[in-house]
Amino acid sequence: MNHDHIRDLIERAPALAPLQATIVATFDVIRESLAAGGKILLCGNGGSAADADHWAGELLKSFKRKRPLSAAERSGLPDDLATQLQGAMPAIPLIGFPALASAFANDVNGDFVFAQLTHALGRRGDVWIGLSTSGNARNVCASARVARARGLKVVGLTGATGGDLAALCDICIQVPTHETFLAQEYHLPIYHCLSLMLEDEFF
Numbered sequence: 001m002n003h004d005h006i007r008d009l010i011e012r013a014p015a016l017a018p019l020q021a022t023i024v025a026t027f028d029v030i031r032e033s034l035a036a037g038g039k040i041l042l043c044g045n046g047g048s049a050a051d052a053d054h055w056a057g058e059l060l061k062s063f064k065r066k067r068p069l070s071a072a073e074r075s076g077l078p079d080d081l082a083t084q085l086q087g088a089m090p091a092i093p094l095i096g097f098p099a100l101a102s103a104f105a106n107d108v109n110g111d112f113v114f115a116q117l118t119h120a121l122g123r124r125g126d127v128w129i130g131l132s133t134s135g136n137a138r139n140v141c142a143s144a145r146v147a148r149a150r151g152l153k154v155v156g157l158t159g160a161t162g163g164d165l166a167a168l169c170d171i172c173i174q175v176p177t178h179e180t181f182l183a184q185e186y187h188l189p190i191y192h193c194l195s196l197m198l199e200d201e202f203f
Contacts, residue, residue, distance in 0.1 A: 044131035124151030135163020
C-alpha cells in the first residue's frame with residue numbers, strides 16, 4: 001500500500017488525521033473484495049448522491065494513472081478499440097437507475113429503492129458504501145441492512161455522530177463536523193485518496 005496518498009491527505013486536511021487508520025481499513029476491505037472478483041455498490045442522497053456517482057466514475061476509468069488493457073483483456077478486440085479502453089474497478093452507483101427508482105417508488109415505497117437494488121445486485125464479498133452526512137438517511141440505512149443480510153462488507157461515510165448508519169457498518173468514516181456541506185467537503189478528498197490508493201494497487 002502506498003502511504004504517500006494518506007500523508008498528502010492529512011497535510012491538506014489535518015482535521016482528518018484521527019481517521020487515518022479507518023481510511024486504511026476501508027482501503028483494505030475494498031482491495032480484498034476487488035482482488036477476489038467483488039464489486040462496489042454506492043449510494044447517497046442529494047450532494048452525497050453526486051458523490052456516489054463521482055466516486056464510481058473515478059473507479060470505472062483512469063483517475064491519475066494510465067490503465068491500458070492487459071493482453072488478456074485485449075483478446076478478441078481490434079487494436080483501434082482496445083487502445084481506447086481503460087482498466088476499471090467495478091463500481092455501481094445505485095442512484096443511477098431512474099426507471100427502476102421511479103417505478104419502485106410509485107408501486108412500492110421510494111424509501112426502499114436502494115434496498116431493492118442492493119438485494120438485486122449485491123453478492124457476498126462485495127462492498128456496499130453509503131454516504132450520508134447525518135448517518136440517518138432512511139433509504140441509505142435500509143440498503144445497509146440488506147447489504148449486511150446478504151453478506152456484503154458495509155462501509156459508511158458520515159458526519160461526526162455517525163447516526164443510525166454507524167451501527168450498521170463494518171467500518172464508518174465519521175468526519176469531524178456536524179454541518180452537511182462541511183461533511184461533503186471532507187468526503188471528497190477521502191474518496192479521492194482511496195481511489196488513488198486503489199489505482200496504485202491494481203494498476
